[in-house]
Amino acid sequence: MIDWTDPLAGASRRLARAVPFRPFRLVLEQPVISFSFDDFPLSAASNAAPLLEANDARGTFYFADALAGNFENGQLIAGQDVAANLAANRHEIGGHTSNHLNVQRVAPDHLVADVAANTSAIAALSGQAPTSFAYPFGVVSLHAKRLLAPKFAGLRGIQPGINRGWIDLAHLHAQELYDVSSSLDSIGKLLDQLQRHGGWLIFYTHDVQPDPSSIGCSPTRLGAVLDMVRRRDLAIKTVAQTLHQIGARPAS
Numbered sequence: 001m002i003d004w005t006d007p008l009a010g011a012s013r014r015l016a017r018a019v020p021f022r023p024f025r026l027v028l029e030q031p032v033i034s035f036s037f038d039d040f041p042l043s044a045a046s047n048a049a050p051l052l053e054a055n056d057a058r059g060t061f062y063f064a065d066a067l068a069g070n071f072e073n074g075q076l077i078a079g080q081d082v083a084a085n086l087a088a089n090r091h092e093i094g095g096h097t098s099n100h101l102n103v104q105r106v107a108p109d110h111l112v113a114d115v116a117a118n119t120s121a122i123a124a125l126s127g128q129a130p131t132s133f134a135y136p137f138g139v140v141s142l143h144a145k146r147l148l149a150p151k152f153a154g155l156r157g158i159q160p161g162i163n164r165g166w167i168d169l170a171h172l173h174a175q176e177l178y179d180v181s182s183s184l185d186s187i188g189k190l191l192d193q194l195q196r197h198g199g200w201l202i203f204y205t206h207d208v209q210p211d212p213s214s215i216g217c218s219p220t221r222l223g224a225v226l227d228m229v230r231r232r233d234l235a236i237k238t239v240a241q242t243l244h245q246i247g248a249r250p251a252s
């Protein structure tokens with residue numbers, strides 16, 4: 001049996017980041033910001049969704065069906081019913097594999113089957129297959145990009161930066177929104193850049209609660225970022241809305 005945890009994994013990851021599988025010239029009349037929540041903990045649904053809604057905005061929640069109702073990284077993950085409610089309220093439920101797989105460590109047929117199961121689960125609870133996908137742990141590989149890129153309109157990693165000019169729809173950049181590692185000052189500068197030069201800025205985080213984990217964000221921080229976005233009159237859209245707007249479609 002092939003060991004998918006091979007020593008070339010690091011090289012594959014670097015190559016996978018460097019090789020654009022779905023190069024796309026991003027043209028947006030106005031800058032766009034998306035807020036995304038990976039896994040996603042119940043607290044993200046309970047605390048972030050209402051804050052976004054209060055700003056007449058919606059979020060993108062990356063769902064891993066096998067985690068639903070269980071604990072991941074010490075956080076209670078939202079159940080299918082919570083995801084269904086978010087979808088009914090026009091939030092986006094994106095794909096994140098069913099078992100939160102490290103795409104570098106699984107055989108191609110296993111990865112494809114797992115993603116198909118997650119897509120079916122999301123379709124069952126939301127009425128539609130997911131438009132976008134986030135690579136679990138932000139890990140990409142050449143075989144994962146090749147296998148998954150045709151199945152979604154866009155796929156997001158955790159490579160920081162604003163999406164602008166030529167982008168790779170199979171590896172959209174995203175900026176972490178964690179209380180411990182992203183200051184309001186640095187976020188303000190990023191928003192200024194976005195306003196000045198245009199593009200698409202995607203934030204990602206996990207839990208959203210008053211005392212967040214090291215990969216989470218407090219409601220106070222999220223509220224402050226939303227205030228900064230509103231003051232700059234920047235548009236907030238889900239990842240799916242933005243992909244739709246730019247005409248990105250899955251190939252299969």
Ligand SMILES: [Zn+2]
Nearest residue numbers: 038039136137
């Ligand atoms: Zn995740």
